[in-house]
Amino acid sequence: MAPKFKSNLELVKQVDCFPNSITEPEAFSERMADHARLMYLSHTVGYIIPSVLEALQDKELSGEWWEFTPGVVRLLGDTEEVRTKNIGETLDRWRKAKRFQVLSGWRNEMYTIYAPQGKPCFIMERSATPLFGVIAYGSHMTVYIPATATSPMKLWVPRRAAGKQTYPGMLDNTVAGGMGDGANPWECIIKEAGEEASLEAEYVRAHAKAVGYVSYFYVRHKEAGGEAGLLQPEIEYCYDMVVKEPSEGGPVPRPCDGEVDEHLLMDVEEVKMHLADGKFKPNCSAVLLDFFIRHGILTAENEPDYLEIYARLHRRLEFPTR
Known part of the structure; x- marks a missing residue:
């Protein structure tokens, strides 16, 4: 049997999968019973x-x-x-x-x-946060090489370490990490860029740009580690960083802290293929779809579910936020 590839909306639904009290009031009431x-x-x-x-x-x-x-x-x-x-x-x-x-x-x-x-x-x-269904925060950064007249846009994509407790071996955003007590999104991404990708802090400070956030309400799968069905609403602050081709002196992300096995340079079509094949960690799929929207790769003209995708990537959560 041929593999079933996921649509962009299916990718969003796998991470934003707890019923929304506003758009799905009956399903929400049944779930909360x-x-x-x-x-x-x-x-x-x-x-x-x-x-x-x-x-x-x-x-x-x-x-x-x-x-x-x-x-x-x-x-x-x-x-x-x-x-x-x-x-x-x-x-x-x-x-x-x-x-x-x-x-x-x-x-x-x-x-x-x-x-x-x-x-x-x-x-x-x-x-313990998924046991109480409270909001967790993180920072994610996409490092990319812009398209030129002769070359498509390319993204640096890490493969998570095979020994990680959560989502081992899956593809990830270039840099990502959770925000602990007292952290802010900017310092979090700079710290994680050094720890996960060996990117120098001074370079990241000079080149990374804050570009918004994604928010969703995830119901954890077994690949997340621990019990399936635990609740995990999240807000992820998003950053982009433009770099040059390695042949032109651009930085090359390298594993540092053991959480990543390798970094791969993929063009947009390769990333799309791996997204549809379910190779990316679920919330990283959400960040990449947001990246595609912001860069005009995913539009209302080429995506019939554009409005629902956009709304669900920026879900308004019921809980107080930071």
Whole structure:
């Protein structure tokens, strides 16, 4: 049987796959029927699936730091510091009890969860964020060589290390990384450019440009590591960096920290082929489709699902943001 290639809309749907309360109200209501909202004051900051809710309601396992009303969970604590300590205690218990497989990927990286107006609500371990359906943030950069009269546009594409816990061996954006506590998107991309691609900080500062963001609500696959079905809304800040051909002195990304096996220089048609073949990490597909839209490669004239693709790549999430 011939392989089934994914359309651009299918690529978007694989990463933005939790029902939207505005455009899919019935599907959203059905999905939320057995989920709980993680609330801070009157604001929803995350969604909790039934298996996590069951664990939270076990006081011996999870502690006394949680309050429950129908469909709602609240993390107790009068200050950010106390709430951070309380959720940390719960996660430490879960990790020691091996309650959730996703916590085997513990990173010792802290992510900030926000209250309205960009105020921190609490800070938590990165690997645990999908258990609570809270927003995670990252920065992604596409490094490319512009088209000329004799050569098509080319993109630098890394292949993730075969030994990575998440999406091993898949294709990625040139540089990408999660934003831990206190980080900003610009410094994150500069740091990751050095660690993942051996690109000098001074060069990145001089040539990289902020170009917007993508946002979506992902339901994790098993390839993400840990349990399938965990919830992961994300906002990814996007950067472009124009470089010259290597033969003309342009930088060549090289693996540095063990997270990447190799960097490949692909023209746009090769990238499209690998996208359709499902070779890219799901959220990197979203970043590349946004890149194609911004550079006039994907347009309303050549893509019948253009409007839906664009809207879903910039989903308005219900939760407070940074």
